Amino acid sequence: MTDLYEQVFERPKALKSVATHFCPGCHHGTIHRLCAEAMDVLDIQQRTIGVASVGCSVFLYGYFDIDVVEAPHGRAPAVATGVKRVRKDDIVFTYQGDGDLAAIGTAEIIHAANRGEAITVIFVNNTTYGMTGGQMAPTTLPQQRTSTSPAGRDVANDGYPIRMAELLAGLEGVAYSTRVAVDSPKHIIAAGKAIRHAFDCQVKTGGFSFVEVLSTCPTNWGMDALKANARVEKEMIPYFPLGVYKDASRAEEGE
Amino acid sequence: MKRLFVKGNEAVAMGAIEAGCRYYFGYPITPQSDIPEYIAREIPKVGGVFIQAESEIASINMLLGASASGARAMTSSSSPGISLKQEGISYMAGSELPGLIVNICRSGPGLGGIDASQADYFQSVKGGGHGGYRVIVLAPDSVQEMYDLTMLAFDLSDRYRVPALLLADAVIGQVKEALEPHPYVAPADLLPKEWAVAGKQGRDDQRIVKSLYLGDGELEAHNWRLHAKYDELKKNEVRFEGYRTEDADFVVTAFGSAARIAKSAVMMAREAGLKVGLLRPITLFPFPEQALRELADRGIPMLCVELNTGQMVDDVRLAVKCRVDVAFYGRAPGAGSLPTPEEIFKQIQNNMTVKL
Numbered sequence: 376m377t378d379l380y381e382q383v384f385e386r387p388k389a390l391k392s393v394a395t396h397f398c399p400g401c402h403h404g405t406i407h408r409l410c411a412e413a414m415d416v417l418d419i420q421q422r423t424i425g426v427a428s429v430g431c432s433v434f435l436y437g438y439f440d441i442d443v444v445e446a447p448h449g450r451a452p453a454v455a456t457g458v459k460r461v462r463k464d465d466i467v468f469t470y471q472g473d474g475d476l477a478a479i480g481t482a483e484i485i486h487a488a489n490r491g492e493a494i495t496v497i498f499v500n501n502t503t504y505g506m507t508g509g510q511m512a513p514t515t516l517p518q519q520r521t522s523t524s525p526a527g528r529d530v531a532n533d534g535y536p537i538r539m540a541e542l543l544a545g546l547e548g549v550a551y552s553t554r555v556a557v558d559s560p561k562h563i564i565a566a567g568k569a570i571r572h573a574f575d576c577q578v579k580t581g582g583f584s585f586v587e588v589l590s591t592c593p594t595n596w597g598m599d600a601l602k603a604n605a606r607v608e609k610e611m612i613p614y615f616p617l618g619v620y621k622d623a624s625r626a627e628e629g630e
Numbered sequence: 631m632k633r634l635f636v637k638g639n640e641a642v643a644m645g646a647i648e649a650g651c652r653y654y655f656g657y658p659i660t661p662q663s664d665i666p667e668y669i670a671r672e673i674p675k676v677g678g679v680f681i682q683a684e685s686e687i688a689s690i691n692m693l694l695g696a697s698a699s700g701a702r703a704m705t706s707s708s709s710p711g712i713s714l715k716q717e718g719i720s721y722m723a724g725s726e727l728p729g730l731i732v733n734i735c736r737s738g739p740g741l742g743g744i745d746a747s748q749a750d751y752f753q754s755v756k757g758g759g760h761g762g763y764r765v766i767v768l769a770p771d772s773v774q775e776m777y778d779l780t781m782l783a784f785d786l787s788d789r790y791r792v793p794a795l796l797l798a799d800a801v802i803g804q805v806k807e808a809l810e811p812h813p814y815v816a817p818a819d820l821l822p823k824e825w826a827v828a829g830k831q832g833r834d835d836q837r838i839v840k841s842l843y844l845g846d847g848e849l850e851a852h853n854w855r856l857h858a859k860y861d862e863l864k865k866n867e868v869r870f871e872g873y874r875t876e877d878a879d880f881v882v883t884a885f886g887s888a889a890r891i892a893k894s895a896v897m898m899a900r901e902a903g904l905k906v907g908l909l910r911p912i913t914l915f916p917f918p919e920q921a922l923r924e925l926a927d928r929g930i931p932m933l934c935v936e937l938n939t940g941q942m943v944d945d946v947r948l949a950v951k952c953r954v955d956v957a958f959y960g961r962a963p964g965a966g967s968l969p970t971p972e973e974i975f976k977q978i979q980n981n982m983t984v985k986l
Contacts, residue, residue, distance in 0.1 A: 421829055421830050421831055421832060422829035422830075424699075424827050424829055433842060436836065440836060441829070441836065442827035442828060442830060442837040442838070443827070443837075443838050443839070444694075444699075444827055444840075445721075445725070445838070445839065446694070446721075447694075447717055447721045450688070450718070453683070453689075453691035453692050454691045456688075457655065457692035457694060457696035458696070458699045460681070460692075460695075460696060461653065461701040461703075465828070466829075482684050482688065483687075483688050485684075486683070486688065490681075
C-alpha cells in the first residue's frame with residue numbers, strides 16, 4: 376500500500392477466498408459476509424463453531440474459515456446445544472433456512488430458544504425450499520406460486536406463513552429476536568448491526584439470540600435479482616415486518 | 631470398591647459416569663427411565679451435564695453435537711424412542727462420530743408393550759437407519775455386564791469412531807443383583823480426538839464434521855472406508871461366552887436375558903447327562919461367526935432361543951452356512967411371559983432326539 380492509496384474495503388478474515396456457488400442474486404453471500412464481519416469486529420473467529428443445516432446453506436464450511444458441524448435437517452439447534460454445552464467458552468451459531476427451521480425443525484428451535492441456549496441463530500427466510508427446487512415453505516406467502524402450490528398457497532388448505540421472530544420473542548429464554556432484510560444498502564447496514572448484536576449477546580451475556588433475515592431466491596422465484604429485491608420490499612416486508620421483537624440486553628441496560 | 635446391590639439400568643448409568651461420560655441427553659420412556667433419573671441426580675456432582683430434551687430426535691442430535699465437540703456422551707431410550715433416533719444415528723455413523731446409545735428394548739411393533747423383548751435385534755445389528763452402515767452392538771446378560779460393557783462401548787466407539795449401541799431389555803434393566811464396581815482405566819492406545827470441533831484457536835486446518843460428500847468419487851471412497859472399519863471390528867472385537875461347548879454334542883445360542891434362561895436349561899441338560907453347551911454372543915455386531923463356524927465344523931446342531939419370533943437365528947444360520955441344523959424357539963413380543971428353563975430343556979431334548 377502506498378501513501379496515495381488506502382484500502383477501504385476487503386474480504387472479512389472469517390471468510391475464505393473462494394468463488395461462490397450460490398445463484399446470481401441470491402442473498403446467502405451477503406448474509407455470509409455480514410456474519411463474517413461480525414466475527415471480525417468481535418474478534419471471535421478463532422473461537423466460533425458453526426452448525427450447518429440442510430439446504431443451500433449446508434456449504435457453510437466452504438465459505439467460513441471456522442470449525443463446522445453439519446446437522447441433520449432441522450436439528451441444528453439441538454446439535455448446537457450439544458456443541459455449546461461442551462464448548463462453553465466458544466461462540467456457536469446455526470445458519471438455517473425456512474424449511475429447515477420453521478417446518479421440520481420447529482420443535483428443536485422452539486426448545487433451544489426456550490432453554491435459553493447460549494447460541495446465535497441466523498434464520499434465512501426466502502419463502503421457499505431453494506435446494507430442492509422451489510417447493511412451498513412454511514413461510515411461503517398466501518397466493519404465492521411454488522412447485523407444490525402451483526395455484527398459489529391456499530391458506531384454507533396449507534395454513535399461514537409462520538412469523539418466527541415474533542413467535543420466539545414470546546419465549547422467556549430468548550435474549551434477542553429480530554427481523555431484518557438485505558434487499559437494499561440501508562437494510563444491509565441495519566442487518567449487519569443486528570447480526571453483530573446477536574453475536575455480541577452470546578459473547579457478553581450468553582443468551583439465545585435470533586436474527587431472521589428476509590432474503591431472495593431469484594432462481595426459484597423465477598425473477599432476476601432486481602425484481603427479487605423489489606419483491607422483498609413489496610410483498611415480504613408487509614407480511615414479515617422488520618423490527619426488534621425482543622432485546623433483553625437493551626432492557627437490562629435501560630434499567 | 632464396595633460391592634453393591636443395584637438395578638441393571640443403574641449399573642449402566644454408574645459405568646458411564648465412571649468411564650468419564652459427562653454429557654447425557656435423553657427423554658423419558660419405560661423401561662429405561664432409571665438411567666436418566668440416576669444420571670440427572672449424579673452427573674451434576676461430577677460437573678457433568680444432563681439435559682432432558684424435547685424429543686428423542688433432539689436428544690440424539692445433542693449427542694451428535696457433544697460428540698463432535700470431542701466429549702464422551704450418551705443417550706438412552708427404549709424401542710419406539712430408538713426408532714426416532716435412527717436418523718441421528720445414521721448421521722453419526724456417516725460423520726464417524728463415537729457415542730453411546732442404550733436401548734432397553736420393549737415389545738413392538740408400534741407402541742407395542744413394555745414387557746421384555748429382543749425384537750430390536752435386526753434394527754440394532756443391521757444398521758437401523760438409512761444408508762448402509764453398522765454400529766457396534768453389545769448385549770449384556772447381567773447387572774455386572776451392564777456396567778462393564780458400558781465402559782467397553784465407550785472405548786470401542788472412541789477407538790473406531792463408530793457409534794455403539796448397548797442392547798438389553800427390561801429383565802436385565804430392571805433386575806437388581808450384585809455389582810462389583812471397579813475404577814475405569816482408559817486404554818493406553820486411545821488417540822486424542824484431533825478431529826473434534828473446538829474453534830480454530832490459531833490452527834491452520836479447519837475441522838469439519840459432516841456426512842455430505844458430493845465430490846466425484848468422494849462418497850464411494852467414504853463408504854468403502856467405513857466398510858473397512860466394520861471389517862476391522864469383525865477381525866478384532868468379537869466377544870462371546872462359550873459355556874461347556876468343548877465336549878458338546880448340541881449347542882444353544884442366545885444373547886442377553888434369553889441366554890440367562892438358556893444357561894439354566896443347559897445346566898439341566900448336563901444334569902440329565904446330555905452333552906449340551908451354550909454360545910452367547912456378547913457382541914452382536916461384530917457377530918461371533920467364526921466361533922459358530924467352528925461348532926458347525928464339528929457337526930454340532932444348534933437351537934437359537936430369542937425373545938422374538940426369530941431374528942438372530944438368521945445370522946446363526948448364515949454363520950454355519952446351513953451345514954448343521956439350527957432350530958428356533960422364541961417368544962413373540964407381547965407374549966407376557968418368558969420361556970422357562972424347563973421349556974427350553976424340552977426343546978433341547980426334542981431337537982437332540984430328532985437330529986442326532
